[in-house]
Amino acid sequence: MDYQKFSDSENIDKALLKYEFAKEILETELKVLLKDYEFRNNYNPVEHIKSRIKSSESAIKKLEKRGYELTTSNLVNHVHDMIGIRIVCSFLSDVKSIVNVLKTSKLFKIKEETDYITNPKNSGYISYHMNVLVPVRLQQRVEYIEAEIQIRTIAMDFWASLDHKLRYKKKGNIPKNIINEVYDCSQVIRDLDVKMENIKQKLI
Numbered sequence: 001m002d003y004q005k006f007s008d009s010e011n012i013d014k015a016l017l018k019y020e021f022a023k024e025i026l027e028t029e030l031k032v033l034l035k036d037y038e039f040r041n042n043y044n045p046v047e048h049i050k051s052r053i054k055s056s057e058s059a060i061k062k063l064e065k066r067g068y069e070l071t072t073s074n075l076v077n078h079v080h081d082m083i084g085i086r087i088v089c090s091f092l093s094d095v096k097s098i099v100n101v102l103k104t105s106k107l108f109k110i111k112e113e114t115d116y117i118t119n120p121k122n123s124g125y126i127s128y129h130m131n132v133l134v135p136v137r138l139q140q141r142v143e144y145i146e147a148e149i150q151i152r153t154i155a156m157d158f159w160a161s162l163d164h165k166l167r168y169k170k171k172g173n174i175p176k177n178i179i180n181e182v183y184d185c186s187q188v189i190r191d192l193d194v195k196m197e198n199i200k201q202k203l204i
Helices: 009-041 058-064 072-078 092-102 154-169 176-203
Strands: 047-051 083-089 109-115 128-137 142-153
Touching: 009 047, 009 072, 009 083, 009 092, 009 128, 009 142, 058 072, 058 176, 072 109, 083 154, 092 142, 092 176, 142 154, 154 176
Parallel strands: 083 142
Antiparallel strands: 047 083, 109 128, 128 142
């Protein structure tokens, strides 16, 4: 990862190592919580889980866009999704179930929750976000490292993935009519999730 643009690049490696530790700790905790849920309910609501540490290009772009100097301190304090975990569920009700499961964790602390399912972004983006603080036990202290967990349905993930690719492909300003078309697709996705949830409930 290229962090040579940072004025204190010598501190970056230490910060990235802590992110790696926190990601591994969080992955293990999620695995335990979700396996326990599956065992107790005889049902697995999760289609798949993805995790990553944000690329240097994306982190630098975010800091520059917000007008912050490129320092390790600003990276830690202002880029809240350096660690990203995405949990993709089958149905709308599964999202709520997983959110409730995560809230039972005795390991991490929940810093913030944002419900973009009830209140989608203006772009049409739909998902449920939880920012959590993961304890990393070092030799002489415990540090809490922030991570973002996104919980969404397959349909939401499909839309978000294609929206990202479209915006990446068109690096300049996207025409208003295209923005409106993408937003309309988001509404179709919302309706589809509701219909599939209704079918699920009829079969229970």
